[in-house]
Amino acid sequence: MKSKKWTSYIFLILFASFIFGYSLADCLIPGREYSELENRYLAAMPSFTVSGLFNNTYTLKIEEHTNDRFLLRDMWITVKSISETALLKIENNNIVYGKDGYMFEKRLTYDSEQLEKNTSSLLSFAEKFPGNSITLIIVPTSDIVLSDKAPRGLRNIDQVPVIEEIYQKAQERGIHTVGLLEPLRRYGHKPEIIGVMPFYMTDHHWTALGAYRAYQAYAESLGLPSEAPVYNHQVSDFYGTYYSKSKKFNAVPDTIEWFDIPVKSVTINGEPVDGLYDHEKWGQRDKYAAFLHGNNGVTVIDSTGKQDDERSKILVFKDSYGNAFAPFLSAYFDEVTVIDLRYFMEVEKLMNSGDYDEILFLYGFPAFSSETSLVNLRL
Amino acid sequence: MVFSSVMFLFRFMPAAFALYYLTPRRFKNAMLFALSLVFYSWGEVRFFPIMLISATVDYFVGRAIEKKRGDKRACKGLLAISLAFSLGSLLFFKYTNFFIDNINLLLNADIPNIALTLPLGISFYTFQTMSYTLDVYRGKIKAEKNYINFAAYVAMFPQLIAGPIVRYSDISREMKSRVINIRQIQSGAMLFIMGLGSKVLIANNVGELWTQVEQIGFDNISTALAWLSILAFSLQIYFDFSGYSLMAIGLGKMLGFDFPQNFHYPYISKSVTEFWRRWHITLGSFFREYVYIPLGGNRVFKPRQYLNIFIVWFLTGFWHGASWNFVLWGLYFCLFLCIEKSFLLKYLESSKILSHIYLLFIVAVSWALFAITDFSRLGVFLKTMFGAVNGDDWMYYLRNYAASLVLGIALSTPLLRVISEKLKDNYAVKSAFAAVVLFLSVAYLVDSTYNPFLYFRF
Numbered sequence: 001m002k003s004k005k006w007t008s009y010i011f012l013i014l015f016a017s018f019i020f021g022y023s024l025a026d027c028l029i030p031g032r033e034y035s036e037l038e039n040r041y042l043a044a045m046p047s048f049t050v051s052g053l054f055n056n057t058y059t060l061k062i063e064e065h066t067n068d069r070f071l072l073r074d075m076w077i078t079v080k081s082i083s084e085t086a087l088l089k090i091e092n093n094n095i096v097y098g099k100d101g102y103m104f105e106k107r108l109t110y111d112s113e114q115l116e117k118n119t120s121s122l123l124s125f126a127e128k129f130p131g132n133s134i135t136l137i138i139v140p141t142s143d144i145v146l147s148d149k150a151p152r153g154l155r156n157i158d159q160v161p162v163i164e165e166i167y168q169k170a171q172e173r174g175i176h177t178v179g180l181l182e183p184l185r186r187y188g189h190k191p192e193i194i195g196v197m198p199f200y201m202t203d204h205h206w207t208a209l210g211a212y213r214a215y216q217a218y219a220e221s222l223g224l225p226s227e228a229p230v231y232n233h234q235v236s237d238f239y240g241t242y243y244s245k246s247k248k249f250n251a252v253p254d255t256i257e258w259f260d261i262p263v264k265s266v267t268i269n270g271e272p273v274d275g276l277y278d279h280e281k282w283g284q285r286d287k288y289a290a291f292l293h294g295n296n297g298v299t300v301i302d303s304t305g306k307q308d309d310e311r312s313k314i315l316v317f318k319d320s321y322g323n324a325f326a327p328f329l330s331a332y333f334d335e336v337t338v339i340d341l342r343y344f345m346e347v348e349k350l351m352n353s354g355d356y357d358e359i360l361f362l363y364g365f366p367a368f369s370s371e372t373s374l375v376n377l378r379l
Numbered sequence: 380m381v382f383s384s385v386m387f388l389f390r391f392m393p394a395a396f397a398l399y400y401l402t403p404r405r406f407k408n409a410m411l412f413a414l415s416l417v418f419y420s421w422g423e424v425r426f427f428p429i430m431l432i433s434a435t436v437d438y439f440v441g442r443a444i445e446k447k448r449g450d451k452r453a454c455k456g457l458l459a460i461s462l463a464f465s466l467g468s469l470l471f472f473k474y475t476n477f478f479i480d481n482i483n484l485l486l487n488a489d490i491p492n493i494a495l496t497l498p499l500g501i502s503f504y505t506f507q508t509m510s511y512t513l514d515v516y517r518g519k520i521k522a523e524k525n526y527i528n529f530a531a532y533v534a535m536f537p538q539l540i541a542g543p544i545v546r547y548s549d550i551s552r553e554m555k556s557r558v559i560n561i562r563q564i565q566s567g568a569m570l571f572i573m574g575l576g577s578k579v580l581i582a583n584n585v586g587e588l589w590t591q592v593e594q595i596g597f598d599n600i601s602t603a604l605a606w607l608s609i610l611a612f613s614l615q616i617y618f619d620f621s622g623y624s625l626m627a628i629g630l631g632k633m634l635g636f637d638f639p640q641n642f643h644y645p646y647i648s649k650s651v652t653e654f655w656r657r658w659h660i661t662l663g664s665f666f667r668e669y670v671y672i673p674l675g676g677n678r679v680f681k682p683r684q685y686l687n688i689f690i691v692w693f694l695t696g697f698w699h700g701a702s703w704n705f706v707l708w709g710l711y712f713c714l715f716l717c718i719e720k721s722f723l724l725k726y727l728e729s730s731k732i733l734s735h736i737y738l739l740f741i742v743a744v745s746w747a748l749f750a751i752t753d754f755s756r757l758g759v760f761l762k763t764m765f766g767a768v769n770g771d772d773w774m775y776y777l778r779n780y781a782a783s784l785v786l787g788i789a790l791s792t793p794l795l796r797v798i799s800e801k802l803k804d805n806y807a808v809k810s811a812f813a814a815v816v817l818f819l820s821v822a823y824l825v826d827s828t829y830n831p832f833l834y835f836r837f
Contacts, residue, residue, distance in 0.1 A: 023389040067386075079818070083819055153771045
């Protein structure tokens, strides 16, 4: 044994140095709190509790923390992404890579129970306020609208019949509905010019133009005018939520387009803010959060002077899809009140104080089948 | 704690091995015992006392049997106490609710289930302690005098939670005096990395396919996808289980122990008989040694032999989980083993290709019985497998998983070993390969735990 040279143990020496050295460095170098790449806060060190220890959540949280704050985490994530590509994988962390740089979320199931609950919350709201003109719009996700860009054989749940069923129930209670599949698809088949596609490649949201198409369809159904807004701006290098999940090393970034629509004032939860967009966000990672300053409880857009006669008011209940949509409403309505039920619960008070000409429910299919906050509509 | 985690690789492992190597030889077993308790408690702090009690009972029973060697009846009584305790705790924790459910079903009763969590590794360590007491009783080994040595054996962290089932006789010598040399540590580290790669790079990768098919629902898939998914599950369970065993063997080597081999290329077998000599070897030999042979084994008249085989495979199936499908799975193998024993085996062994097809087909179907606990869902799956359900869903999955599946299939043959022999065990190549596997495994571990909590900010 002694006769063997140290060179025959180089592997062990390197292995031990790597494990010991890296562990030590990882313990000593403080980790980040926020990951730009993943667009989320990383798990913090849990505080010790006896009950946490005994139900095993304490140690689990430590493991999560250790993983999240692991030294050079982004480098390791990129290594995995490259390796997956080398293995010819067309998905990572539940995000599927389609044609032309499009990413889609894999949705093999949906929560039909929650969907049922949300539908009935909506119907009970309509019953409670029978005199109002209410419209429901459910936005199908990009994998449905742009199904020709999804890989063949991807068995995502077909949202179309599900939405159709909800629409049917809504119509029976006198709620208007607007189907979006066709209006959005009309865009999808146009040549690939930036800003023409209704959905982002790397994000689950629709583009401003997708939202505008939906607005057109909505306006048409109400018999309102819908001229195309004129001033548009572009912000490049948008890496959205699908990118944050898949972390595809060679993803093609999106270009965000937004429209300058003149308004008189915008308030969020009673506080005035500067315009429809949070321009600071264009320069940051989470660019979609610029639309309507992100998700907030109550946003009121005042654009008085649009109409000659009476002041027209619309109330919108929405998820984040509504943030790109609401600006277009201000082209016609004098006052647009936008409610995010996740952050606003006083629906009854709101309904009693305001006199709205139109009420719109605008939700993406994912939120409408998973959100628990629609229960706030039950009064 | 699982081996395939950042926590183990970059926290527990360096700390544990540093402490272990620095501890003077006399106290190494005590240190190993202490480290194992930390390892065990990390995942499940409430249940380590049960393991300790189990070890303590068998320690004292072992010593008492040795003292009363001449008194057959006393020895039998002592053995009964130990077995009652080991089997009792296993039955209680693992099978109580299963029995309650079945009684409810049979008698139309409504006895409520009791809230029980299965203590980590109980199926493995109870088998280890039982094998010890049985071996002492049969005079095959001497009872361990030192409590710490014995407790360190029972609790030893490498094989504690997923085997291999190490018998005391396998490592009793090493428990007392073992050489820990650098060559052994190095080959242990390499084995560990290969096991880690099996689990993280192959099992996890192809396992996703099966999980997704489960999500789609068995009544929504095509026949082609059903077969593709069962192929994926076959590879997943092999690389997961053998990977764990390999990691345990590697860690054992790094600690100075030689654990028995647990898997030996099972998928290249030509018969079910051969398959079970290559799959989970330590479990098979446990049942052979402590159930089949004591029942009379092969040295009884034919019908009794088949009864013995039936008993062994009923128990083997049941050991895998408290659900009827595991029993069915065991008896399914029993059926083929009996057929092979009566006439088929000699034909299989002389056949070159057909026998492999036969074996792989039987094993693939067996994994369906194993993976699907609910009988009505199992029925739907088998119907899809053996029906003709059309669909293009398989195209997506084949495209996404083809390379991983091919890699898995290639690595379940001795291909790597052959290459390594061709290269005359070239140290540089082997080292570079292990380094790449480790590097990639860490990358997959770091990203796998990313939980998509993205919506909370949107």
